[in-house]
Amino acid sequence: MLKKVKKPKAGKSEGQQQESLQTQQMQETQQAQEKKASKFAKGKVSIPKPKLNGSWKEAKWANPQRSVGAKLFLFILTSILACVLVVGILAYNTSKGIIRNNAMDSNFQTIEQAAGKLNLMFDNFDAQTLQVMVDGDIQEELSKLRDAQLEQFERFEASTRIQKMLEEYVLSNSSLKGGYLIPLEDGGFSLGSSTLDRKELEATEWYKRAVEANGQSIWIQSSVKGPSGKSNEPVLGIARVLKNNTTSEPMFVLLFEIKLSVIEKTIGDISLGDGSSVSLVDAENRYVLNPSAADNATLGKPSDVEIPTEGDMAEKGSLELDDSEGNSVLAAYSTFNNAGWKIVGKTPVEQLVKDAQQIYVLTLIVTIIAALVAVAISYVLIRTFAHPLVKLRNLMNEGERGNLSVRLYLNRKDEIGQLTDSFNRMMAEITSLVEKTNLSANDVLATASELTEASRKTAVSAKEIAVATEEIAGGATSLAMEAERGSDLTGTINEQMKSVLSSNHSMEQSAAAVEQASEQGSNYMNVLIEKTGVTEEMTRNMVSKVDKLKDSTSSIRKILDVLNNLTKQTNILSLNATIEAARAGAAGKGFMVVADEIRKLADQSRHSIDIVGQITETIQREIDETVQVLSEAYPIFQEQVSSVKESNQIFLAVQGHMNRFGESLTSVTAAIGKLDESQAVLSDAMSSVSAVAQQSSATSEEVASLSNEQLSISESLVKLSGKLEDVSNKLQDSLSRFTTTGSNDNK
Incomplete structure (x- = not known):
């Protein structure tokens, strides 16, 4: 129920006393600011001159290794010395090479x-x-x-x-x-x-x-x-x-x-x-x-x-x-x-090459002379370009500290002269801008004082309206909160039912996918069993063929022994022929040549037989190793066949269990669907009750909100007025560090 707001009596409460004190303080502050602004506008308040941290001579050679003069000096000195040394060393090495x-x-x-x-x-x-x-x-x-x-x-x-x-x-x-x-x-x-x-x-x-x-x-x-x-x-x-x-x-x-x-x-x-x-x-x-x-x-x-x-x-x-x-x-x-x-x-x-040393000594002398010339050129360039830049930098440092009266006058028509003219024009523009900003700050300070007084009066009225509006909105808010709580609880139950139903559908799909994967795995295991059997049969055939190859190498070794004995007999025959040819004297020289060729042929045959025998021994050794590896692998293939068959049985058992699990999920899904329909009817009823309560509460809250909003705006106006006053004071303090009178650098 809405309560009527009674008007306050003639007597002042504690809140009204505090408000009157705040009003008095704000009036005193406003009067002080008005007096200060009037004095500033009449020119009675002067802008203090800035305190500079040292003269330009103190910063003249700060970080000399990073100055333009140092860079010019290093660049010129390095370039000249490099050219002289390269030419001299090349001449020295060339003369040494020619000599x-x-x-x-x-x-x-x-x-x-x-x-x-x-x-x-x-x-x-x-x-x-x-x-x-x-x-x-x-x-x-x-x-x-x-x-x-x-x-x-x-x-x-x-x-x-x-x-x-x-x-x-x-x-x-x-x-x-x-x-x-x-x-x-x-x-x-x-x-x-x-x-x-x-x-x-x-x-x-x-x-x-x-x-x-x-x-x-x-x-x-x-x-x-x-x-x-x-x-x-x-x-x-x-x-x-x-x-x-x-x-x-x-x-x-x-x-x-x-x-x-x-x-x-x-x-x-x-x-x-x-x-x-x-x-x-x-x-x-x-x-x-x-x-x-x-x-x-x-x-x-x-x-x-x-x-x-x-x-x-x-x-x-x-x-x-x-x-x-x-x-x-x-x-x-x-x-x-x-x-x-x-x-x-x-x-x-x-x-x-001792005479070529004269070229080396001459190169050193020329290098020293070139270094002196580079120093002289660097000095002239530093005096011409670096010193004016140092002066300009020092004057800019003074301008940074607040002295806007600094100027630099150089009687030059090049880029450095143009740069100094631009610097002087820039400082003149900044000086003009600061003076105009001072006048604008005074106007802002006066306006801020008037705005503060108007905002204070608006805030007092808005506060009284807000108190009455809050009491009206209190009763409607309580009713709306209770209806909203019941509606939220019904909605939460509805969402949970939908979530359970969705999860059930997902489990049903997953069960179907697992059942299909189990069936596919069972089919793959059947194919793997067939291929493993073929592999076992091929391994058995390979062992048989390697055994036959081992017997063939033994036959080759027997043939090589026969050929080796034949070679030995040929050597003996060649030796006998050589002895007979030697006995025959000059008449047996031709036969001796033939016997020597037969002996060489026998030596070559013996050498070839030895090589073939070595190759045969290598083949025999590798065949033995192959037989050993296949003998070790055959039991492993048999164990693999047994493991594959056991895996196939496991896949079949998994497939049966998944079929029964899918049937159970189907019945659970039907029961949850019926429960979801009942929950929907309850949710519609609670939504109707909550809508009526919210409509009643919204009307009351709208009135209270408008009153609070008006109060908030009034208080914000008061704060903004105070901030505007503070900003105006800070602006005056910032501008007070700049001065427009001082000495210029005409050198």
């Missing part, structure tokens, strides 16, 4: 000429040994010396004559240190410049090589005492087997020792530059002659430069290599005899 290439070509030509001279000299030594070999007198005397039927005195005279002829050969060539004839048969004695022990010589490496050469000359590595071990100065040797010119029977080993000093004089005039050296090395890159070493200490030792011994560069060439001490040298080399000995010329690269 190195020219030196390599020149050294190679010099070494080639020296190699030709040495080749001629060594060919003369070789020809001299050949001359001794074909000398008829020496051949005749050697035959007498080896003739056991002659008297001892006659053989002594023959050895004396051979000794004299050998000495004449040595004396006729000043390059020879000594000559020797070493007998190949036991019991003989050596002839030559001194007596040699044949037993000791047989153990030497050069003697064995000379015998194996069978008449070809061999060159012997140089040493201090020479091949004979009797020399008193460093020598190298040449040796060859001396044969009988009639029977070609080896008789003696001829040895000539050649003075190393003669060869050293030959290559001593060769000069490849400062610090260069020329040496001889053998085919194994060991020193034969090294004039740069004292006391011949390096003879027979490895060279300090690794010359290629294989490939296209093995015979001759010119390369840049590192010696044993790690120094870079230019090595030019060329082969000069049939033993593969080489003449090697080495020149330190450091000595060759």
Whole structure:
């Protein structure tokens, strides 16, 4: 039921007393603001000047590494130095490359000429040994010396004559240190410049090589005492087997020792530059002659430069290599005899390119000069561009702090001059804007005071109307709430019934899907059982076939044994044929060739049979492994068949259970449908009751809402008036930090 609102009596309540106090305070505040606004409008209140935090000199070099001047200086300095250094280093490296290439070509030509001279000299030594070999007198005397039927005195005279002829050969060539004839048969004695022990010589490496050469000359590595071990100065040797010119029977080993000093004089005039050296090395890159070493200490030792011994560069060439001490040298080399000995010329690269160091020093000097020029250019650019920007930045900092009177005047027509003019115009516009804003703030302050008073009166009236309206709406609201609660409860029950019905339908569909999936899984399991049976049958057949293949490999091994025995018989037959052909002499040479070919064919057959036997053993081993794997896999296939059959039975049981579950869900769905129809009738009845109650409550609440809304608007007007007043005061405070008088920068 609605209650009547009584009018207040003449006596004032506590609420009315508070309202009167608030009204009095608002009137006092309004009067103070009006006085302040009138003084501001008359110009009695001045705007305080801003307090600047330091002068422009304090911020002049803040963060100098990020300034435009520093960036210009670094850019110019880096660019000039980079260009100078790149050009200088390229010139230095190019000159070094040209000098190195020219030196390599020149050294190679010099070494080639020296190699030709040495080749001629060594060919003369070789020809001299050949001359001794074909000398008829020496051949005749050697035959007498080896003739056991002659008297001892006659053989002594023959050895004396051979000794004299050998000495004449040595004396006729000043390059020879000594000559020797070493007998190949036991019991003989050596002839030559001194007596040699044949037993000791047989153990030497050069003697064995000379015998194996069978008449070809061999060159012997140089040493201090020479091949004979009797020399008193460093020598190298040449040796060859001396044969009988009639029977070609080896008789003696001829040895000539050649003075190393003669060869050293030959290559001593060769000069490849400062610090260069020329040496001889053998085919194994060991020193034969090294004039740069004292006391011949390096003879027979490895060279300090690794010359290629294989490939296209093995015979001759010119390369840049590192010696044993790690120094870079230019090595030019060329082969000069049939033993593969080489003449090697080495020149330190450091000595060759020392003249190019002047370019490097000149590059450093030019770099220093370029750095000084870059500093001068940077200074001019900084004075021209960076300093005006620093001044402009400092004035903008002062403007940021509130001093709007700053100006910058530069007598320039470029972009920087245009920038300063734009800055001055911008500061003038900002100054004008601040002055206009001050006048507008005064007007807003006065208007806010009037609005505050009107809002206060409206709020008092709206509050009295709201109290009466709230009592009318109270009774209608209670009735509407109860009806709404019953309607909500009925709706909740209805929603839950629909949810249960929907869930039941979903369960019915899921059960049908599970039943279909079970049937499909059962069909797949039947197919899997059939395929697993086929796989088991194939595995059984594979085991049988592998066993047959194992028997076949055993037969192959038996055939290989027969072929191997046949090869052995062929070898024996070939050996017998060779023996018979040797007995037949010259008439059996052709048959001997045939027998040799039969023996080679038998060897090839035996080799092929061995390879086939190895392959057969490999196949046999892999077949055994395959049989073992299949034997292990067959029980697993049988277990798989059993598991698949058990899985099929499980699928069939699941399908039966799902059929019974689907029938139960169908009956539950029918019962829930009937319950849902009854709930719908109850929901319609509660909706009708709730509608009537809500209509009655809505009418009362609408009246109360309008009253409350009016009260809220009145209070909002009061608050907005206060905010407007605060904003006006803050605007005045913000504008007070700007000043329009001050000094300008005209520099």
